[in-house]
Amino acid sequence: MDEKFKQRVQSRYQQALQRGERFWPDSIYKDLLVSLGLFLLLIGLATFVGVEPEPRVDPNDTAYVPRPEWYFLFLFEFLKFIPGQLEWVGAIVVPGIGVTVLLLLPFIDRNFYRHYSKRVLALTVMGVIVVDIVMLTIMAFAPAPAPEQSAIKSMQMWAGLIIPAMTLILLYAFSGILKEPASQRKTMITTASIAAIAIIVLAGGSAFTLQRNAPPKEKVAVAGTIPEQIAQGEELYAVNCTECHGADGDVTVIQGVEGLDGKVVTPISSKDVMYTFTDDTLFNIISDGLPELGMVPFGTASGGELSPGEIGAIVTYMRYTWDDRVEVPEAAQGGGIPALAEGEVPSYDVHIAPLTKRYCVSCHRAGKENNNYLMTSYEEMLNTGDNAPNVVAGDANSILLQVIQGHEVEGKTGTINIMPPNGKLLKDEYVDMLIRWVMAGMPQTAEDAAAAATPAP
Amino acid sequence: MASKLYHWLNERLGFDDLYKGLLDRPEPRGTWWNTLGSATLFLFTMQVMTGIFLLMYYTPSPDHAYDSIQYIMNEVAFGWLIRGIHHWSATLMVLLVFLHMLRVFATASYKYPRELTWVIGVFLLLTTLGMGLTGYLLPWNQRSYFATTVATEIAGLVPGIGAFITRTLRGGTDLSALTLSRFFAAHVWMLPALLTVLIGIHLYLIIRHGESEYPTEED
Structure with a gap:
């Protein structure tokens, strides 16, 4: 930017000032009038429209569909078009580029001219982006189409994003072409148009197939019911x-x-x-x-x-x-610990696991004081502990069976307390269940238990 | 007597200089489109004033935030009006900031010598959006809770440091009392302070370079 240009800008501005108005009272008058209008509008909105009431926070309400403030809706709608693994591109990279371009605009746009007729490209870019943002916002307000209407959705994507994007690329290409001598223009325009149409068809076709073949989105397991x-x-x-x-x-x-x-x-x-x-x-x-x-x-x-x-x-x-x-x-109902039938042999998977889960693992897991006896899996229950083994197949004197029946046992590292430790023994049926299980040789699966129940031939 | 007092004060405070420097300035001929900036400034003032009133009753804790707003809406005299203005003024402010930016772009007013005015303006736009985002959580209702959950999740998509950003914004892994107090602090102090400073610079630059004229065929 040379000094001459700067001087020209300054002198033209001085001329504009000569023909102009006074800040006070001319401009201020208009400003105040607009402010007053806004003030009345605000009071009207607050009185006659008000603030939409909303229920109190309920973090458990997993069915709630989140909705951002309206001025973020276009971004929200834009993100819907982006496939899951590319979400960070849509959510971070694209807006990031947008903000950077906006910030550096005066340094990117090196065009000296200010009149509209000399800034067609810049104004078109802005226009297309604004139309895009407005369209996306309107689409976000429109009711979401059902999944089977995804064709309509992809049409919207076309109208909202692909066509504007292609228009931009075309415009840019043409602005370059127009600088060429007239003889070459015609062929170049034809080539560019054919290429552009081909790109649109290809991109659209692949987008459409992709959308049709896209795997259904994985549902996140949230305890809902x-x-x-x-x-x-x-x-x-x-x-x-x-x-x-x-x-x-x-x-x-x-x-x-x-x-x-x-x-x-x-x-x-x-x-x-x-x-x-x-x-x-x-x-x-x-x-x-x-x-x-x-x-x-x-x-x-x-x-x-x-x-x-x-x-x-x-x-x-x-x-x-x-x-x-x-x-x-x-x-x-019917969850929890199943009851045992007469003569039935309990198995770890069906009976013992739910029982230990409810009554034992709160202490008998890693990081708690429990003589290192862990009960979170079948293997742990059989093999861990300072006094291992705590259960011995067919042994009614197994440490586990003794303590749950109210007898303290002298172990290698001292007295082993009665379990559960809060002074109240398990219900008789659960004690009985554990005894039957140990006496039958601690079957792990239901099949093992059934095999143990039938006397060997 | 009055003129003597005026003279005494003017000698010390300099009314006349202020009048000449700030108000009695020549300007290029403007249109109604030139009022968008001052209209935004007016809405900002409204936001500060209604915000201060709301602050007298609002409690930034998960247990009381919702109830304190119910109280403002139903019990406090004209509380509904103050909150209504705050709510709608926020909406209009975003709209006006956006329109103001479009106007400046259309008339190419961001070009020499006003490049920095534009850059500060973009920061003003971002800070305003930040005010909207933080203010959205404060009512602590369903909409604000879930929208903020999503917004902070999106911040977590930044490659590399995303998880850190989400944790910092939320003050933990989930939305909690800490999130609310962080957003509250940002909404009533950090961002308004930033906005005030940026507006100051923006206005200084406008007075220094004058409002831009509408371009003619020769520009």
């Missing part, structure tokens, strides 16, 4: 809560938990709790803990490990398991 939430909640409860509150939520004095031994707790499955605490209250207690009573917070918001959805599942599980006013949906 009540039975699913109960099942998820049961598992989370066993791992996070059983240690202190007991598998059935009826513990009144915590035993065998480091730092909390002997603490008095409210039996959380009691009617007192179930009838007086709402789901929200339960949710908040689990999430934030009760520090003055020794309960640690579990929610990620307070430094714990459970997401709001997981805490919600625990609350659902508690409500449907202990609150006698709630009816359990049919699909949720």
Whole structure:
């Protein structure tokens, strides 16, 4: 940019000032009038349209379709066209390029001229982008077409993105061509047009086939229905809560938990709790803990490990398991630990795993004080522990069977306590189940158990 | 007496110089399209004022945010009006910033000597969008919760440092009380402070170079 050009710009500006107006009062008058109009418009909107009411946050509502503020909708709609693995290109790279170009515009656009007739390319680019943004925004507001209408969707994609993009490329090509001598123009225009049409057809065809053959999107497993939430909640409860509150939520004095031994707790499955605490209250207690009573917070918001959805599942599980006013949906029944028939031999997969999951693994897993006896899998249950083996096929004196029947055992590293440690033995049927299992040789699968049940020929 | 007082004050504060320097300036002949910038500034002032009123009742905690807004809407005298203005003014502000940018582009006003005015303007646009994004979460309702979840997820798509950005924005792995207080701090302090500084520079540059004239055939 030479000095001459700068001087020309400055002198022309001075001339414009001569012919111009005063900032005060001419310009200010218009500004104030527009501001006043806006102010009245705002009061009108606030009074007659108002702010759309929205329900309170419910992180468990997985069916909620998120919707950004309207001025981000075009980006949101644009992202829908981008296949999953390329999402970062659509969400980061394209807007990133857009913002960079916008920022550096004065340095990219080296055209000295300012009049519209001399800036056709720049104005067309801007126009196409604006039309694109407006179209995408309108499409986002229109109801989403059903999956079988994907052809319509791809037509929209054509109208909204591909055609404008091709127009731009063509325009750019032509602006170069027009600088060539007239004799060459005609052939070049013809070649460019044919090439452009070929590209459009090819791109469109491949986009259409891609869309038709695209594999259905993988669904993310979110516990949605009540039975699913109960099942998820049961598992989370066993791992996070059983240690202190007991598998059935009826513990009144915590035993065998480091730092909390002997603490008095409210039996959380009691009617007192179930009838007086709402789901929200339960949710908040689990999430934030009760520090003055020794309960640690579990929610990620307070430094714990459970997401709001997981805490919600625990609350659902508690409500449907202990609150006698709630009816359990049919699909949720029949889960848990199956009962044994007369003479039936239990197997690890069918009976013992659900039992240990509910009553044992909250302590008998890695990272807890448990004499290194882990019970999260069949192999661990048979082989781990300082006093291994804790179960011996056919041995009624196996350590596991002794402690669950209320007998302390002298082990290699000291006395082995009665289990579960909270002073309340397992229900008789569960003790019986474990005895039968060990006596039958600890079958792992249902087939093994059936084989053990039939006397060998 | 009054003129004596005026003279005394003017000697010390310099009203006359201010009037000459800021208000009594020549300008190229403008149209109604030239009011878009000042209209945006007006909406920004509205946002600051209504925002301060809302701040008196709003509580940025997950337990109380929703209820405090219900309180503003139903109990506080004219609370519904203040919030309504804040809401709609935000919407109009984004629209006007966008239109203002289009006008500047169309008349090529970003060219010499006003390149930096444009660059600052783009930063103003981005900060305004940032205000919209952070303000959207504060009511702590379904829409704001899930929209912010998606928005912070999108930020996580940045190759390499995406996970870090998402964690920083959310203050953890999930949306939580920390996210709310971070967005609140950004919405009422960081971004408004940034906006104020940027607007100051923008206005200074406009006064320094004057408003651009509409291009003629010869430009």
